[in-house]
Amino acid sequence: MPLKILILEPYYGGSHESFISGLEKLPFEFESITLPARKWKWRMRLSAPYYADKLRELDRKFDLIICSTFVDVASFRGLAPRWVREVPLLTYFHENQFEYPMQVNEERDMHFALTNMTTALASDSLAFNSAYNLETFLEGIDKLLKKSYDMKLENASAIIRDRSRVLPPGIDFSTIDTINEPEHDGPPVIVWNHRWEHDKNPEVFFNALLKLDSEGVDFRLVVLGESFREYPPIFDKALKKLSDRVLYSGYAKSRDEYAGWLRQGDIVVSTARHEFFGMAVIEAVRAGCCPLLPNRLSYPELFPKELLYEEEDFVQRLKECILIGKRLSPDRAMELTSAFSWDALTPAYMSWIMDSLAS
The missing domain is CATH 3.40.50.2000 (Glycogen Phosphorylase B;)
Known part of the structure; x- marks a missing residue:
């Protein structure tokens, strides 16, 4: 029995x-x-x-x-x-x-x-x-x-x-794994796939993007994650100013759509002040996004030091990632995430x- x-x-x-x-x-x-x-x-x-x-x-x-x-x-x-x-x-x-x-x-x-x-x-x-x-x-x-x-x-x-x-x-990676990787021949695509709340520190993320935009750094943006009736005003402000760079913003309607947008990405970023684990980032990494994560919270347990940044270096590290514009290889994505399956x-x-x- x-x-x-x-x-x-x-x-x-x-x-x-x-x-x-x-x-x-x-x-x-x-x-x-x-x-x-x-x-x-x-x-x-x-x-x-x-x-x-x-x-x-x-x-x-x-x-x-x-x-x-x-x-x-x-x-x-x-x-x-x-x-x-x-x-x-x-x-x-x-x-x-x-x-x-x-x-x-x-x-x-x-x-x-x-x-x-x-x-x-x-x-x-x-x-x-x-x-x-x-x-x-x-x-x-x-x-x-x-x-x-x-x-x-x-x-x-x-x-x-x-x-x-x-x-x-x-984590069930089956949906992500079955979606074919699209062509990546344009500017690097940055993915944000976190809740639209203050503890995810969106002000630091969007202010960095606005600064790089003003410097003429070329990128595209996918903003995923769940939003609620009230959310930080920086989302509306930044998405309006960056509207010509935004490929998608909002909560994906299905698991397939969510995985598809992750596959479109080149870089996944977290600026969180709170994270007990980091499932959203791990899913994006599985899809091939190169992570740029704060050297705090749960992230040092999950990823090697070269993928982590110190607070004062964030804008420069993000700029470097965009200029390099390199996704993870399938083997590297598997290596970084297979332990969480x-x-x-x-x-x-x-x-x-x-x-x-x-x-």
Whole structure:
């Protein structure tokens, strides 16, 4: 009989959705209970009693449970049927609320960060998508607990580190790999494929492009990524001024269209102030875009130093990339990304699950 695994994901969308899609290809019997990716604060506050109720209705047991950090695991295990406390529960950290960026003028609610901490303490095993995610989480715990007055938890971060491992989310490259590479005989095409939000630091990116445009440096631009009702005004300002250079801007309508635009690119750029992993960049690199990334966050874990820049060198490095205008060779693109495919990562995920059953 295959192992029966229950996945609880109250924020089913984006990277969380693609992660589960890949996970369900492992040789186990999976069942998922999901909710749409919206109102994340309500998800974190109420998913525990919601899922506890669902399991009582389901009246069925599983061998193992996997949650995301949008489930308050400590509350869930206390409210759920008894068998939930008797089987391994694993939590995957796509992000942590100590380091997650706030909206402009928004104050951090440490309740959510503490929920992440108690979730980690109440889980049997943890996986983080990057060492950067893990280390900022543990640093956040240590800093916060220094303010806890007479309620000292001396070993909290040590306990959490001991049950943690770094497991990048597997990526399905099949759509990108099946799209033929087009001819690249015009000016170099720069790709931006990030959310249209302040934490991705679009002002630095677009101001650099506007400067190079004023110097007569020739390039084309593809701006992908999800936008929301409110987004930084630099997008409208820059896209208007660079309109003769823009090949496309907006959210791609399908996975095929998205992959097609990545294939059109020569350079992919990040100026992010926040990144727990970097799936969008890895996808662009797989498509052949040469990456130019900040030497911080998760990027030094993912790519060699020659593809990283220091803040003060960004405009000059971008100019050099444009003037060279050279895409990655197919072999180099594979070399830089193959470690992040589900095929490559399956043994590590199998080990995470099987180790939790043995402990």
